[in-house]
Amino acid sequence: MSDLIKSMSVAASGMQAQSQRLRHVSENIANADTPGYHRKTISFRDAVDGEGVRPGPVRLDRSDLVKIFDPGHPLADDSGHYDGSNVDLVIEIADAREAQRSYEANLKLFDQARQMTQSLFEILRG
DSSP states (O other): OHHHHHHHHHHHHHHHHHHHHHHHHHHHHHTTTSTTOOOEEEEEEEOTTSSSEEEEEEEEOOSOOOEEEOTTSTTOOTTSEEEOOOOOHHHHHHHHHHHHHHHHHHHHHHHHHHHHHHHHHHHHHO
């Protein structure tokens, strides 16, 4: 019985981690046109007690910002360039799909464990 509850806990931690990942991907997409914006990334690690995953610290992608030529922009320097963001929408969409699929996989695992727990209770009552 405790193994079923433990598997539900692990699946729930996976869903929570993927939802946080999706939140950062959404922020990156929303700020793709913000001058000077650095893409946020997040990694995952095993929980200290070994029962699930926890999101690691949020890090800023330090890759070079795109130089945009627009002499009329208020942030443009003497050469007419300003720093754009380093967000690549193709990468963000791929990350969003991966997070969505991982979330769905954890949700299915959670649902299976819930159904098995429910069946076990019915057997014990019976």
